[in-house]
Amino acid sequence: MSKKIIIGSRGSDLALWQANFVKSKLENAGHPCEIKIIKTQGDKIQDLPFDKMEGKGFFTKEIEEALLRNEIDLAVHSHKDLETTNPPGLTIAAVSERANPHDLLLIRKEAYNPTANLNLKPGAIVGTSAARRIAQLHRYIAPDQIKMLRGNVPTRINKLRNGEYDAILIAAAGVERLNLDVSDLVAVELKPEIFVPAPAQGFLGIQCREEDPVVRVVQEVLDNEQSRAIINLERGVLKALSGGCQVPLGAHVLIKDDGVADFWLAYAPSTSGTADHTLLHGKDFARLHEEALLWIKQPEKKK
Known part of the structure; x- marks a missing residue:
């Protein structure tokens, strides 16, 4: 692309590390970028736990609104902070390789x-x-x-x-x-056998406007196909529960050398309860998704 790509990011040290990571990858591929800092509801409200805050998208909504107003060209998110459904007009153009998920x-x-x-x-x-x-x-x-x-x-x-x-x-x-x-x-x-990470923990999600030419650029430079498959399974369970970060759900996939996935789950109906914990195995992600929901929705099947 000939024009400079404007990257939207929160202003925390970690968010800026993530934005600069994406900026570096794009600039190394010949696409000049700059970062614009946007403050979100989650940054402004520091005296409440997440399950007591109103609404959803505590760390993403204001950035997504800036995307829709064409004030930025892409947004870099911790994928676990994103809602499971994109606002109309936006898409996750790329997902990164996974950092330490634990x-x-x-x-x-x-x-x-x-x-x-x-x-x-x-x-x-x-x-x-x-x-x-x-x-x-x-x-x-x-x-x-x-x-x-x-x-x-x-x-x-x-x-x-x-x-x-x-x-x-x-x-x-x-x-x-x-x-x-x-x-x-x-x-x-x-490790997940002790404490199950959040769905998509360790991944970055790069969000763009659906019809914007920057989508193709971002996909070519940053997208990882295996990461997408893992995210779709982990966050697919969260989506089926109509949840975000307020849902007490841990979901973590590890694909082994033989192609079989270990799928750890932890779930409680509310934060006042104690999470149950299980481990599923398989190569068929659609089947693993079904088995996960069956385990969550039928308490007698929990071990």
Whole structure:
């Protein structure tokens, strides 16, 4: 493309890392870009957990509106933050390869107990505001040990260092992308058999106007076919539940060398409940989707 591509992004360190990653890929392919920062509802409201905030698309709506007004040409999102249905006129033109998809439990050293559940001392206070994480934490600790945590990744870690929490749950990809030094803390990477990530965690979604010529450019430079298949399965379950980030659902696919997919799921009807956990196997993603919904909707089938 001859014209400069305008990339819309939130202003957090992680969002700007993601936008600059896409900018670099496009510019290396000969497409000049610039980044425009847009503040979203999720950035403005910091005193409420996500399940108490009104509406949907807390980190995406204002950016999508800017796309529809032709103020930007594409938007870079953490794919897990996107609604499962695009607003009319918009499309996900490309999805990235997956970064580390796991959750990371950061623990103050004085709260670390290597022999206990989640390596936490008795009564440890854990920070998170994600419905999925809260419901899965109920498997390991009491509800009164969970405390709301908001803010960007460095802010959350600083709150932990300042003693507001004994531990916090965050996405491993954010720490790795920002190359943050957490050596003063104990970092426990939670594999899906312990703690199931959010649908599409670790992927970037690049959103454009459907008929815009930039769609073809973005697809050629950035799109990953296997990533799309994995996202469609993980987020397809979320879509079937008519949900967004307020739904206590973990869904994670790992395709092994023999082509068989491991599909981990964790689900609770609400954040007040405790998430059930299961593992499905198969090569047929449509069948795995059906089996996942059957497991979720028929409690007697949960193991």
